[in-house]
Amino acid sequence: MTRPQFSRSFTQQPPIPDEAIAAAVDVMRSGRLHRYNLALGEASEVMELEREFALWQGARFCLAVASGGQAMQIALRAAGVGPGDAVLTNGFTLAPVPGAIAAVGGRSVLVEITEDLVIDLDDLARKARASGARYLLLSHMRGHLCDMERLVQLAADLSLTVIEDCAHTMGAQWNGVLSGSFGLAGCFSTQTYKHINSGEGGLLTSDDAGFMARATVLSGSYMLYDRHGAGPGPSSYEEIRLDTPNTSARMDNLRAALLRPQLRQLDSSIAAWNARHDLVARHLAQSGAIRLPKRPDAERYVGSSIQFCVPGISAVDAQALVARLGSVGVEVKWFGAAQPSGYTSDHHSWRYVAAQGLPQTDAILAGLFDMRLPLTFSLEDCALLAEHILDAVATLPATVQA
Numbered sequence: 001m002t003r004p005q006f007s008r009s010f011t012q013q014p015p016i017p018d019e020a021i022a023a024a025v026d027v028m029r030s031g032r033l034h035r036y037n038l039a040l041g042e043a044s045e046v047m048e049l050e051r052e053f054a055l056w057q058g059a060r061f062c063l064a065v066a067s068g069g070q071a072m073q074i075a076l077r078a079a080g081v082g083p084g085d086a087v088l089t090n091g092f093t094l095a096p097v098p099g100a101i102a103a104v105g106g107r108s109v110l111v112e113i114t115e116d117l118v119i120d121l122d123d124l125a126r127k128a129r130a131s132g133a134r135y136l137l138l139s140h141m142r143g144h145l146c147d148m149e150r151l152v153q154l155a156a157d158l159s160l161t162v163i164e165d166c167a168h169t170m171g172a173q174w175n176g177v178l179s180g181s182f183g184l185a186g187c188f189s190t191q192t193y194k195h196i197n198s199g200e201g202g203l204l205t206s207d208d209a210g211f212m213a214r215a216t217v218l219s220g221s222y223m224l225y226d227r228h229g230a231g232p233g234p235s236s237y238e239e240i241r242l243d244t245p246n247t248s249a250r251m252d253n254l255r256a257a258l259l260r261p262q263l264r265q266l267d268s269s270i271a272a273w274n275a276r277h278d279l280v281a282r283h284l285a286q287s288g289a290i291r292l293p294k295r296p297d298a299e300r301y302v303g304s305s306i307q308f309c310v311p312g313i314s315a316v317d318a319q320a321l322v323a324r325l326g327s328v329g330v331e332v333k334w335f336g337a338a339q340p341s342g343y344t345s346d347h348h349s350w351r352y353v354a355a356q357g358l359p360q361t362d363a364i365l366a367g368l369f370d371m372r373l374p375l376t377f378s379l380e381d382c383a384l385l386a387e388h389i390l391d392a393v394a395t396l397p398a399t400v401q402a
């Protein structure tokens with residue numbers, strides 16, 4: 001049977017809501033784009049965003065910054081990571097994660113993942129003991145949460161300070177608790193391909209006043225840290241304000257104005273993503289050759305992308321599968337490629353990190369495929385996509401059809 005070509009763009013996000021455009025125009029008319037450029041008695045858009053995101057996340061404090069990568073760098077530094085310190089992190093994540101560790105002079109210690117694409121907690125315990133690391137930058141890569149209760153217990157037993165990379169899990173929960181609430185800090189991205197879109201941007205949350213005071217000065221507050229929407233009181237700054245470097249990574253009012261209405265819509269966006277994700281997952285589950293990562297009952301995920309494994313697929317067949325899908329307009333990424341391309345890279349191409357053997361992770365990535373599900377796709381689009389994938393997988397050699 002010949003199916004229609006898939007013709008939608010995998011990188012087309014929905015437009016910015018009219019309300020957000022109007023708010024951004026107001027900021028531009030005011031000329032006060034810098035977050036500290038306030039009229040008397042005024043709260044800036046960035047201050048309001050910090051307040052609203054702290055409330056939404058259930059965190060005491062929130063700091064808006066220039067990117068998700070900056071949120072992670074600032075968090076690591078404010079948590080005390082210095083040159084030469086070992087920082088545990090997932091062996092499977094995107095480049096800004098080991099990049100943030102490198103930026104603060106840390107040493108990435110890469111931890112294996114499981115076939116459900118989360119950090120392997122046994123390997124975490126082993127590597128924490130072997131390396132003596134005191135920090136974990138936990139990446140909820142592609143929106144998959146590990147057993148967060150076990151993680152929290154393990155971190156306590158191993159004296160690990162946990163910073164969560166929530167670039168793919170804004171709005172995701174484990175047993176009703178939002179990701180980003182399990183460790184010292186949560187780091188979020190508002191870059192175009194994440195869950196709310198300001199082009200670039202990041203948010204950092206924490207309940208720790210001392211940490212947040214250091215983070216705020218690091219973000220470039222000068223001595224204007226009282227102009228924050230959800231920051232600690234002035235006494236938290238007394239000890240640290242002259243000892244903490246300003247690394248200029250502020251968010252501006254234009255971006256904050258774009259984000260506030262999107263935050264109000266986030267719950268409905270999550271429902272729309274999950275309807276798309278679950279529809280594709282139901283289709284793919286019909287293939288004996290495909291393995292979908294298990295999603296525990298405790299997890300409420302945000303299905304803004306979908307991952308599927310074809311265990312045992314050869315590199316040649318994986319490349320052919322990607323090409324075949326590409327020829328019908330379906331953009332699937334393969335994480336097993338020897339060369340990094342586009343946004344996709346694996347630990348072998350992070351040469352600024354000491355080379356580390358991750359045989360279990362490598363074996364999983366060899367058969368791992370990934371597809372974005374932007375909200376501009378309809379449910380019919382998603383069904384068509386899934387059928388194209390099933391067609392292409394059915395052409396693979398019998399050895400993977402098990």
Ligand SMILES: *Cc1c(COP(=O)(O)O)cnc(C)c1O
Nearest residue numbers: 067068069094096165167189191
């Ligand atoms: C996008 C991303 C980041 C960093 O976000 P930026 O805002 O682009 O700096 C961090 N971690 C993961 C897993 C990401 O995908």
